[in-house]
Amino acid sequence: MSAKSTLAIALTAIAAGAxxxxxxxxxxxxxxRKKLVRKGNDLKDRLSDMLAQGQDLMDDxxxxxxxxxxxxxxxxxxxxxxxxxxxxxxxxxxxxTN
Numbered sequence: 001m002s003a004k005s006t007l008a009i010a011l012t013a014i015a016a017g018a019x020x021x022x023x024x025x026x027x028x029x030x031x032x033r034k035k036l037v038r039k040g041n042d043l044k045d046r047l048s049d050m051l052a053q054g055q056d057l058m059d060d061x062x063x064x065x066x067x068x069x070x071x072x073x074x075x076x077x078x079x080x081x082x083x084x085x086x087x088x089x090x091x092x093x094x095x096x097t098n
Contacts, residue, residue, distance in 0.1 A: 007050070011043070011047060014043065015040075015043055018039045018043065019036065019039070
């Protein structure tokens, strides 16, 4: 199961539990509605915070991936240049022996 679906299930369960708790608690309809709105806003705020943290993590991972890709390209270029130099040296030696 993906992290996204696990998060969605967890948030749904939390919301359902909170709603049931508020609905089953002895209170007037007006108080119950206020509690539901407050719980919904709290849940929305928590979800917004979690999404922001997730976005920050994705940005960090993207930056790290870009850094690693740049490093890999530089290493590949250095290796290519060294191989090219070695091939040229071998060709020069072979031409000198003829």
